[in-house]
Amino acid sequence: MTITTQSLIRWSGPAVIIAGLSYALVGVFHPPNIVASVTTPLWMVVHVLAMTTSIFGLVGLSGLYARQAEKTGWLGLAGYVLLSLWLALILGFTFVEVFILPPLATAAPAFVAGWLGMFNGTSSTLDLGSLPTVWTITGPLYILGGLLFGIATFRARILPRWAGVLLAVGAAMGPVAALLPLDLQPKVAVPVGLALIWLGYSLWSERRTKSVAPATHAADVSGLTPAPAV
């Protein structure tokens, strides 16, 4: 099989599905953010899944965006950039949770407790520098990124519009998490995970002829014609 840009974009569909599935699973199974959790197998599994969300999300989102770039305009680009930045920062946090927290749970429980405090709202005895600020920034990146990308997807009419709505609404629900009890908070990931699975599946299952058509050069060519005189 020849690898073409179209088939690459199509293949990014399974990457988006994996990202969505792993994200939803993280939401369902995330253990409580307490020091005793970090050395459990469940902690490791859930955070490796979160790392999976990050890499497959970065790759898959590029395909999801490329598929509809011409139609989504600056709104789509802004959503794509914000969500990608979120995925990159999330990688950093989950990387620490996989590789750093477990070995430090015994050697430096104060650091681990301080780290987990960023998520469960307790204050740290150790000065964590700019980390809490960066964690705070991931919130708006996720909410705005998901909202813009969802709306852009809805407006572009290339992929299922309701999947775009689910993504936008799911991301906008982020702040609602703060109202939930701590152990329910990760569950707000589930709608966004489902939206990604849906979008990824559509990208993957689009009929080839259809998927060849949208990138037509019609758009390109029309771009070359002078804009209506104003």
Place this chain on the structure above:
Amino acid sequence: MITTPNLIRWSGLAAIAAGLIFAGIQPIHPADVVESVTTNLWTIIIGLKFVMCLFFLVGITGIYARQADKAGWLGFAGFALLVVSWWLLTGFVFVEFFVLPVVATPLPGFVESALGVANGHSGAMDIGAFVPAYAVVGVCYLLGGVLFGIATVRAAVLPRWPAILLAVAAIITPAAALLPHALQRYAAVPMGIALIWLGYSLWSERRGKVAAAPAGRPADLAA
């Protein structure tokens, strides 16, 4: 206007930025010792490295997308390995930037061990899977660079010399381990130059040529 060919072109700028940072920081990179991590220079250089990782991921995706239909499975394998390498590296740089300065005073043993993955001196503290994960970065960097470089030469879409430089730079990186650590860093310079060169080619290609190329549409229609 946002079109797929234009996005691919713009990713050339990301590759240039990544290459400039990668090559440029090496002469001024602070030593990988505990005392460095709380200095301002560390904050600046490691902050740049974090940005570099993100630009690299965007840039290499564009360089790959530009030649995907010609680069075959070899190109795809090289691309996938490079993405895994730099994505994991992003995690390490995140730790260097956000975590090490914070724990330098309370946990100098941990910082020493964490820096050990880069400078080759294992610290006293056991830091679990952190060390083997860095080995994964190295192996993917080497293999990915070689495969991607060869695939780029064979695809003949972008200039061949930066592609050869990319492959050679990846190969000499482990050889550089034989040099003192301070010199080892300079193995990054040819890689940075290769990235700048490839990124510039992507960016500066004539628009008509780029617009015609990205998808090999005729092949698709034939299929």
